[in-house]
Amino acid sequence: MAGVTRDETAGILIPAVSMRGITKRFPGVVANDSVDFEVRAGEVHALLGENGAGKSTLSNILAGIYRPDEGQLFLNGKLVELNSPRSAIEHGIGMVHQHFRLVQTFSVAENVALGLPGRFSKREAEDRVAALGERFGLPVDPRALIWQLSVGEQQRVEILKSLEREARVLILDEPTAVLTPPEAEVLFETLRTMAAEGRSVIFISHKLDEVMAVSDRVTVLRDATDVGVVEVSETTPRELARLMVGRDVVFNAEDTLNRATVDWERVVLQTVDLRANDDRGNPALNGVSLELHAGEILGVCGVSGNGQRELAEAICASRGRTGGQVLVDGETTIGKDPREMIRRRVSHIPEDRLHTGLAASVSIEDNLVLKAYRAHPFSLGPLLRRRSIRSNAIQLVEQFGVKAPGTSTSTRLLSGGNVQKVLLAREFSSDPVAVVAASPTRGLDVGSIETVRHLLLEAARRGVGVLLITEDLEEALALSDRILVMYEGRVAGEVSRDEADLTELGLLMGGRSAVGSGAQQTGGSES
Amino acid sequence: MIRLEKRVDASKWLNFTVPVCSFLAALVAGAVLIASSGNDPFEAYSRIIDRSFTSEGAFAATLLAATPLLFTGLAAAAAFRMGVFNIGGEGQFFIGAITSSWVGLTYGESLGAGVIPLMMIAGVAGGAMWAAIPGALKAFFNTSEIITSLMLNYVAASLMTYLIFNTESTWRLTEGSGLMFPQGRLLDESTFWPFSHIGSVDVPFGFWVGTVVAVLVWILYRKTRFGFEVDVISDAAPAAAYAGMRTRKTLLGVMGLSGGLAGLGGASDIGDIRHLLDPKGLEPARYGYTGIVIAALARLNPLAVVPVSILMGALNNAGRALQGPDFPAGLVGTLQGLILFFALGGEVFARYRVRVKRSPRASAKASSGDVAVATGAGQTEAPVGSPSSGEVGT
Numbered sequence A: 001m002a003g004v005t006r007d008e009t010a011g012i013l014i015p016a017v018s019m020r021g022i023t024k025r026f027p028g029v030v031a032n033d034s035v036d037f038e039v040r041a042g043e044v045h046a047l048l049g050e051n052g053a054g055k056s057t058l059s060n061i062l063a064g065i066y067r068p069d070e071g072q073l074f075l076n077g078k079l080v081e082l083n084s085p086r087s088a089i090e091h092g093i094g095m096v097h098q099h100f101r102l103v104q105t106f107s108v109a110e111n112v113a114l115g116l117p118g119r120f121s122k123r124e125a126e127d128r129v130a131a132l133g134e135r136f137g138l139p140v141d142p143r144a145l146i147w148q149l150s151v152g153e154q155q156r157v158e159i160l161k162s163l164e165r166e167a168r169v170l171i172l173d174e175p176t177a178v179l180t181p182p183e184a185e186v187l188f189e190t191l192r193t194m195a196a197e198g199r200s201v202i203f204i205s206h207k208l209d210e211v212m213a214v215s216d217r218v219t220v221l222r223d224a225t226d227v228g229v230v231e232v233s234e235t236t237p238r239e240l241a242r243l244m245v246g247r248d249v250v251f252n253a254e255d256t257l258n259r260a261t262v263d264w265e266r267v268v269l270q271t272v273d274l275r276a277n278d279d280r281g282n283p284a285l286n287g288v289s290l291e292l293h294a295g296e297i298l299g300v301c302g303v304s305g306n307g308q309r310e311l312a313e314a315i316c317a318s319r320g321r322t323g324g325q326v327l328v329d330g331e332t333t334i335g336k337d338p339r340e341m342i343r344r345r346v347s348h349i350p351e352d353r354l355h356t357g358l359a360a361s362v363s364i365e366d367n368l369v370l371k372a373y374r375a376h377p378f379s380l381g382p383l384l385r386r387r388s389i390r391s392n393a394i395q396l397v398e399q400f401g402v403k404a405p406g407t408s409t410s411t412r413l414l415s416g417g418n419v420q421k422v423l424l425a426r427e428f429s430s431d432p433v434a435v436v437a438a439s440p441t442r443g444l445d446v447g448s449i450e451t452v453r454h455l456l457l458e459a460a461r462r463g464v465g466v467l468l469i470t471e472d473l474e475e476a477l478a479l480s481d482r483i484l485v486m487y488e489g490r491v492a493g494e495v496s497r498d499e500a501d502l503t504e505l506g507l508l509m510g511g512r513s514a515v516g517s518g519a520q521q522t523g524g525s526e527s
Numbered sequence B: 001m002i003r004l005e006k007r008v009d010a011s012k013w014l015n016f017t018v019p020v021c022s023f024l025a026a027l028v029a030g031a032v033l034i035a036s037s038g039n040d041p042f043e044a045y046s047r048i049i050d051r052s053f054t055s056e057g058a059f060a061a062t063l064l065a066a067t068p069l070l071f072t073g074l075a076a077a078a079a080f081r082m083g084v085f086n087i088g089g090e091g092q093f094f095i096g097a098i099t100s101s102w103v104g105l106t107y108g109e110s111l112g113a114g115v116i117p118l119m120m121i122a123g124v125a126g127g128a129m130w131a132a133i134p135g136a137l138k139a140f141f142n143t144s145e146i147i148t149s150l151m152l153n154y155v156a157a158s159l160m161t162y163l164i165f166n167t168e169s170t171w172r173l174t175e176g177s178g179l180m181f182p183q184g185r186l187l188d189e190s191t192f193w194p195f196s197h198i199g200s201v202d203v204p205f206g207f208w209v210g211t212v213v214a215v216l217v218w219i220l221y222r223k224t225r226f227g228f229e230v231d232v233i234s235d236a237a238p239a240a241a242y243a244g245m246r247t248r249k250t251l252l253g254v255m256g257l258s259g260g261l262a263g264l265g266g267a268s269d270i271g272d273i274r275h276l277l278d279p280k281g282l283e284p285a286r287y288g289y290t291g292i293v294i295a296a297l298a299r300l301n302p303l304a305v306v307p308v309s310i311l312m313g314a315l316n317n318a319g320r321a322l323q324g325p326d327f328p329a330g331l332v333g334t335l336q337g338l339i340l341f342f343a344l345g346g347e348v349f350a351r352y353r354v355r356v357k358r359s360p361r362a363s364a365k366a367s368s369g370d371v372a373v374a375t376g377a378g379q380t381e382a383p384v385g386s387p388s389s390g391e392v393g394t
Helices: A055-062 A085-090 A107-113 A120-134 A152-163 A181-196 A208-214 A236-246 A308-314 A338-343 A353-357 A386-399 A415-429 A446-461 A473-479 A502-509 A513-525 B012-036 B041-054 B058-080 B090-142 B145-164 B205-223 B225-235 B237-242 B247-274 B279-285 B286-297 B302-322 B332-350 B359-373
Strands: A016-025 A027-038 A044-049 A070-075 A079-081 A094-095 A169-173 A200-205 A217-222 A225-231 A264-275 A285-296 A295-300 A321-328 A346-349 A434-438 A465-469 A482-489 A490-496 B002-006 B195-197 B201-204 B352-356
Touching: A016 A055, A027 A055, A027 A070, A027 A217, A027 A513, A044 A055, A044 A208, A044 A236, A055 A094, A055 A169, A055 A200, A070 B279, A085 A094, A094 A152, A107 A120, A107 A152, A120 A181, A120 B302, A152 A169, A152 A181, A169 A208, A181 A200, A181 A208, A200 A208, A208 A236, A217 A236, A217 B205, A225 A236, A225 B205, A236 B195, A236 B286, A264 A308, A264 A434, A264 A465, A285 A295, A285 A308, A285 A321, A285 A465, A285 A490, A295 A446, A295 A473, A295 B302, A308 A321, A308 A465, A321 B237, A338 A346, A338 B286, A346 A353, A346 A415, A353 B237, A386 A415, A415 A446, A415 B332, A434 A446, A446 A465, A446 A473, A465 A473, A473 A502, A482 A502, A490 A502, B012 B041, B041 B058, B041 B302, B058 B090, B058 B201, B058 B205, B058 B247, B058 B302, B090 B145, B090 B247, B145 B279, B201 B205, B201 B247, B205 B225, B205 B302, B225 B237, B225 B247, B237 B247, B247 B279, B247 B286, B286 B302, B286 B332, B286 B352, B332 B352
Parallel strands: A027 A225, A044 A200, A044 A217, A094 A169, A169 A200, A295 A465, A295 A482, A346 A434, A434 A465
Antiparallel strands: A016 A027, A016 A070, A070 A079, A217 A225, A264 A285, A264 A321, A482 A490, B002 B352, B195 B201
């Protein structure tokens, strides 16, 4: 490899980053257990692992945010100690966090210059940002304010920030989580450019295809320790998955489960010209009509922010409807109160699990009756019946395989996958006719994703209609009977699962209609 | 190096030990302060104990001083449990005193002792309605209840002053000495709340009422659907709305409950202690604000409010009794301040674990020898085996 530094005297390879025996404990957990991690100069190195495997902790240690309890860090063969994010920056380590660290009301140039020594000259900063952007293929208007930018552009600003600080090692924490597929492609190109210049890029992900596509080598973490380093050219997604979870993972749910037979005669949930506003009061849902049948999984895809969240909330009445109708089993609903939809047995798995779907500090057993506590058997008049609440929890924890120290534990202490299981246990145990699931697998590890998908398919087999709102196209393709694509608050197109292909879906998501509907649009504008 | 780490699960044991240790620490700090001012701390403390507990009639006086604080403490605890910061206990207490004294003055003679429950109801209703104003403003317009409830304290105080000083209202004494100086009209003796005698101690009726109410509030929060809703709303309002809880209704309920408890305190003040509407006596007492301190010391547990209010009542009582040239002025107030200070400081220990650690530099030194050999990096970097402070930071 061209960019690798060679020590002239010894003639051996010195890695750009070498972490040795890193151990980090948090109260109750060991997040990193004697992890060894090495990155060469000039490579894109993926850090792969399930949620809770210790990827973020390790990268936060490298970025100077956490201090390890044990272990050492060598940069280009020299032992260094990072006391703060600032000292990490001084050592040429930059990190792009999953949640950006940008000042919303500042311009791009101001954000990039923020914290740099010396006097701030606006013109100079803008020129430098423009030049840097050109060099690395990161076009962004230096004068634009952050809040005006899309998420993908904001990410570019974060990368530019690190480059401006002469980062030799760049850590990206799940950078593609917020990007559309084409945007991700552009990002990968940038990462390769940076590596070609001799920088080290650490790419944290749990998406196997991306790891295969962009990186040179992969370090896999499992249960807080490193379980293997492999060259991408010598491995397969299947092998990586096995390393990651310690067993073979079934990718295609069809292999194990008989699909549900959809009852096309029975519409369990229907929306007619449904409209709603976003949080700022601007129209976000501009007339969506859809029909969900018994036993059907209807996928709703789209780049986030095209009305999917509002669709789920307007159906479940946790967001006010500004027009249109929602029918459950053919009957119209008023839509003023989530309680009505709960009574109509429409389950809702919201995007924000831990603060909307569940109350984080409240115990598991209480969260499991969050919707049912009002009535028998969980309360008697005004009094709660603690005993039935507990036995309900014990049964559901067992049935859904929630790993928890006890049913009175605060829900926030559980891992992401177990949090989602608590939520699903409640929603699926309430005998729903329809389930509205918003990004039910987002941010989960491979094992939990499998469990969640399994539960969705199983519900469909029992005759429940599942509205699966997801940004993960592969997931939509794997699970859905039909797929709707949303764009700017409307249904941009519908494809059945047999004829769907990723490119076409990607085009619809990006607002480019497929040929047929494009003609329709032209016809519409003429009349 | 000393570090604080968040406790994963706060243990029940700490709920008790931390406040007690904070209290003892406050006493020690107070003793240092007294000693540095040239007085004998042991003497000062023994005089306080004497005048608040042991001497004749002292404990009865302490209970009497504790009774209004018991209600305002419960009022604050009830609201703070939901993260609703009702600072208006003071004003709600005044309004409760106004409404219950009106009932006493109007129906006292005709109804006899039967008027006592009516006074309580009037006090609760008055306080609850007064608290409903900031409650409704918060529920419907999302205004800060801290500001609105606090401001209404001044309105309530002014209203009370107006009723006695600027009108010829029912509350004002309009004959005899009332012609010389504006003052409240004394209620009929039938409205006086009865004292019960436990041994040699006279226990005011309001104290029993407050204790029973404390148990009821505890049950309400621990055992009922209402308490369940309060728990969820205080933790995650979006989750509560998602689950179909009526957050506005619960907010109004909590504000009403809190105000009602403070208003009941006002009724007890009329029935147990003053027997007339006395703005010049009520305002400087600052029961409402002390109630906030009590709720904080009791860690918002309604049952703990009972002993804490006795403690604060004891200090108030001793402070009043011991004022004089031979006792340090302001000592009791200083002690109360110290107790609050240490109690809030103690919260840190209840929520976080203190870890005294060797510096990472020292531990790196201890383990670096074998690790350096294992990595092989030692071959290229001679001084790696002994990282010194000089090398760190290069």
